[in-house]
Amino acid sequence: MKSSEQPTLFGLLRHGQTRWNSLKKIQGQMDSPLTARGRSQIDQWGTTLGQWHWDRIVASDLGRVVETVEILNKKLHLPITYDTRLREQSWGRWEGLTLPHIHENFSQDLALRVAKGWGFSAPGGESRDAVRQRVQGILTEISSNFPGEKILIICHQGVIKALIYHLMNRAFLPEEDPLLQVNGFHLVALESGVFSINKLNIPRSFRS
Numbered sequence: 001m002k003s004s005e006q007p008t009l010f011g012l013l014r015h016g017q018t019r020w021n022s023l024k025k026i027q028g029q030m031d032s033p034l035t036a037r038g039r040s041q042i043d044q045w046g047t048t049l050g051q052w053h054w055d056r057i058v059a060s061d062l063g064r065v066v067e068t069v070e071i072l073n074k075k076l077h078l079p080i081t082y083d084t085r086l087r088e089q090s091w092g093r094w095e096g097l098t099l100p101h102i103h104e105n106f107s108q109d110l111a112l113r114v115a116k117g118w119g120f121s122a123p124g125g126e127s128r129d130a131v132r133q134r135v136q137g138i139l140t141e142i143s144s145n146f147p148g149e150k151i152l153i154i155c156h157q158g159v160i161k162a163l164i165y166h167l168m169n170r171a172f173l174p175e176e177d178p179l180l181q182v183n184g185f186h187l188v189a190l191e192s193g194v195f196s197i198n199k200l201n202i203p204r205s206f207r208s
Contacts (some may be wrong), residue, residue, distance in 0.1 A: 005146030007191035009169065009198065010139060011052060012164075014157045015060075015068040016042040024099045028091035028125065044204045045077035049185070051208045052150055054078055057140055059154040063148040066088040067137050069154050078152065080091070082112060085138040088156035089131045091125030128172055132162040139163075143190045145167035157182060164188070167197055 015040030020027045034042070048131065054076060058110065069080060094102055102110055113120050121127040135155075138194035142151055146183050161180060165172055166189070180186070187198035 003098045007189040008143035008147060009028065009052075009150045010142075010188045010190065011150070011152045012150070012160045012186040012188060013045065013049070013154050014160060015154065016040075016071070018064045026091045026094050026097055026099065026102070026121075027064070028089060028092050028095040029062065029087050034064060034076075038068075039071060041204070042071040045185070046072045047208055048076060048204050049152065051206075054152045055146065055149040056081070057152045057154060058083060058086070058138075060084075060088070060156060060159070062087055065156070067152050072152075072154070076152070077179065083138055085134045086153065086155040086159060089128065089158040089162070090124075090126040091122040092126075094122040094125065114174055120172065128158075128162055128163045131159060132166050133186075135159050135163050136163075138167075139188075139190060140193070159187060163195075164197065164200065167195055 002152045013158045016025065016034045018034055018038060020030075020032040021038070024036055025032070047084045049072065055078070057069055057073065058074070059065050059080065059082050061084055065086075066082065073080065088155070094106075095171070109123075118129040119127055123207060147195075157180075164180060170176055170179065184201035184203065184204070185206075186200050186202065189196050189198050
């Protein structure tokens with residue numbers, strides 16, 4: 001068993017491209033299957049991620065993530081746990097709509113909501129700060145249960161951004177420069193209850 005005095009290392013990866021991603025549809029906690037491109041992306045990640053020698057996978061239970069994990073684990077062969085707390089931010093009544101439709105039909109409402117930064121939520125949806133709280137909660141719990149391990153977290157871009165933007169003291173406002181690449185891989189450590197960023201935007205082509 002690994003020591004509780006060692007930091008727990010989390011690798012954060014978004015699911016592969018989905019059909020709705022390609023159509024610019026908001027998925028939130030709804031779902032659509034991976035595209036051929038998405039499956040190929042994840043197959044490549046399986047080779048890259050093997051360099052870190054992970055202990056286990058903890059993942060969102062939404063279908064696009066389950067499909068992603070199944071592809072990855074053909075190469076990684078790790079124990080898997082699915083958890084609802086790693087689901088994407090709920091976009092409420094805007095789930096299933098395209099981004100162009102939202103901009104065209106709800107532009108004023110969208111601008112007011114986006115201006116709230118961490119308080120942003122879609123109608124009937126969940127705030128970014130609520131996402132941050134639940135992801136920090138589950139990672140803290142995982143670290144307590146598996147101290148010092150290397151844990152691969154497969155989830156969603158909104159979940160990853162909520163954690164990392166908080167650690168980088170971002171206001172989550174539109175005038176801020178982009179920080180994360182959509183298909184990047186990120187390493188975050190948790191030691192003595194304190195999160196820290198190890199490395200951001202590791203590419204699929206990375207070789208140690």
